[in-house]
Amino acid sequence: MSSPTQTSESQSPVAMERRVTRVEERGAASATEVLNSTAAKIDVRELNFYYGRAQALYDISLSIAPRGVVALIGPSGCGKSTFLRTLNRMNDTIPGTRVEGSVMMDGRDIYAPGTDVVELQRKVGMVFQKSNPFPKSIFDNVAYGLRINRMTRNKTELQDRVEQALEDAALWPEVKDRLKTSALGLSGGQQQRLCIARALAVRPEVLLMDEPASALDPMATQKIEELIVALKEQYTLVIVTHNMQQAARVSTQTAFFWLGKLIEVNTTEKIFTAPAEKLTEDYITGRFG
Numbered sequence: 001m002s003s004p005t006q007t008s009e010s011q012s013p014v015a016m017e018r019r020v021t022r023v024e025e026r027g028a029a030s031a032t033e034v035l036n037s038t039a040a041k042i043d044v045r046e047l048n049f050y051y052g053r054a055q056a057l058y059d060i061s062l063s064i065a066p067r068g069v070v071a072l073i074g075p076s077g078c079g080k081s082t083f084l085r086t087l088n089r090m091n092d093t094i095p096g097t098r099v100e101g102s103v104m105m106d107g108r109d110i111y112a113p114g115t116d117v118v119e120l121q122r123k124v125g126m127v128f129q130k131s132n133p134f135p136k137s138i139f140d141n142v143a144y145g146l147r148i149n150r151m152t153r154n155k156t157e158l159q160d161r162v163e164q165a166l167e168d169a170a171l172w173p174e175v176k177d178r179l180k181t182s183a184l185g186l187s188g189g190q191q192q193r194l195c196i197a198r199a200l201a202v203r204p205e206v207l208l209m210d211e212p213a214s215a216l217d218p219m220a221t222q223k224i225e226e227l228i229v230a231l232k233e234q235y236t237l238v239i240v241t242h243n244m245q246q247a248a249r250v251s252t253q254t255a256f257f258w259l260g261k262l263i264e265v266n267t268t269e270k271i272f273t274a275p276a277e278k279l280t281e282d283y284i285t286g287r288f289g
């Protein structure tokens with residue numbers, strides 16, 4: 001099995017360095033521009049992850065481009081959620097876990113000593129399989145992160161940011177007249193969009209979604225999928241899904257995991273039409289899973 005990596009020739013560090021060096025000869029400002037235009041949002045290198053003595057991820061290397069959707073697919077227990085949680089250090093709270101390798105975000109290792117994990121988790125938000133609104137009003141749910149992080153200067157600004165987040169999560173028209181009512185009175189699909197609004201309110205750059213629609217009915221699922229497609233214009237999204245049609249519909253890139261290894265990553269079209277690895281083909285054609 002070949003060592004899976006998404007780094008194409010044009011994105012490889014060597015190629016990038018060469019390109020930057022060439023541009024540097026013309027001037028430092030343009031070198032920066034070129035670097036920015038080609039840089040990955042998240043660059044994972046040789047990542048191993050352990051729960052105690054049990055290794056859950058093996059030597060994962062994966063570059064994630066800004067603004068797009070990466071779908072993580074693979075059978076249950078293959079490490080998709082674990083990998084997702086390494087991207088914002090959510091696993092840190094699980095005792096006995098250990099990470100090796102690097103996860104660079106915008107060129108900085110998020111595991112470097114001194115990293116502000118609270119700020120990291122603001123930048124890299126998370127939406128879970130089961131929506132988890134707080135037993136508070138719709139408004140207070142979305143305002144929560146803004147308040148605890150003191151991100152607004154006054155009431156008007158707070159209201160504007162809450163409205164904007166609800167708009168961005170495609171929920172505003174459905175809740176604008178009931179902002180003070182309990183979030184727990186919303187339908188399952190609305191609650192999930194509320195959680196997305198709550199994540200968006202603090203202006204993240206990356207959104208991690210762990211099977212965000214798997215507990216929802218088809219109509220609510222469709223709304224979440226439409227939202228994901230809209231959000232990718234502005235955000236970098238990484239989504240775990242066991243639903244292959246969903247991966248095909250919403251993602252730009254797909255990464256196939258198996259037994260803690262990244263078997264193959266490519267554009268979604270390529271993975272679903274001409275996968276390089278037989279294992280990927282067997283999985284997407286339903287031969288196991």
Ligand code: ADP
Nearest residue numbers: 051056074075076077078079080081082083094
């Ligand atoms: P997936 O998301 O693909 O279903 P997971 O990342 O949840 O896979 O799990 C990968 C492996 O790590 C599995 O063997 C699972 O049992 C193990 N695992 C997941 N979470 C924990 C945990 N909190 N403690 C110990 N082992 C865990």
